[in-house]
Amino acid sequence: MTLSRSKKSYLCPMKTLLTTIFAFCIFATAFSQTRANDIVGFFLAYDPNTNYTTQMEVFRDSDSTFSVRVVWVEDARHRNTIGTVPIRNLTFDAQNGEWRNGRVMFEGREFRLNARLTDDGRLRIRGFWGVSLLGRTQYWTRENALRR
Secondary structure, eight states, rough: OOEEEHHHHHHHHHHHHHHHHHHHHHHHHHHHHHHHEEEEEEEEEEEEEEEEEEEEEEOEEEEEEEEEEEEESSGGGGGGGTTTTOOEEEEEEETTTTEEEEEEEEEEEEEEEEEEETTTEEEEEEEEEETTTTTTEEEEEESOOOOO
């Protein structure tokens, strides 16, 4: 069965439209993944309560959630925390541009956690129990490499 000349000319714009839609979907997916991975890297966290600094590494887990590992501590008394993963299960919410539903272990208790990158590149971490009003916020500074 052969198509008439008028049907062929109709299919060409349709093919172009479908190709454009397909390309847009691939681009949107790639862009979303890039934004989700913006959190990956090293951050320096200062705790005013303990008055010491810790370097944290944010990494992507195999299930596409994000976790945080302690990779360096300033105070030698806390070296036993290196390698621990106090923050787990952060998932990227593309609509709000933040990472949500994380869990953080602090002093033997588990709290909920949300994170957001600020305009100046810092990571805003909000840990809370129950509702977000009952919590504490820290700002971590991005670093380019692992401290030794």
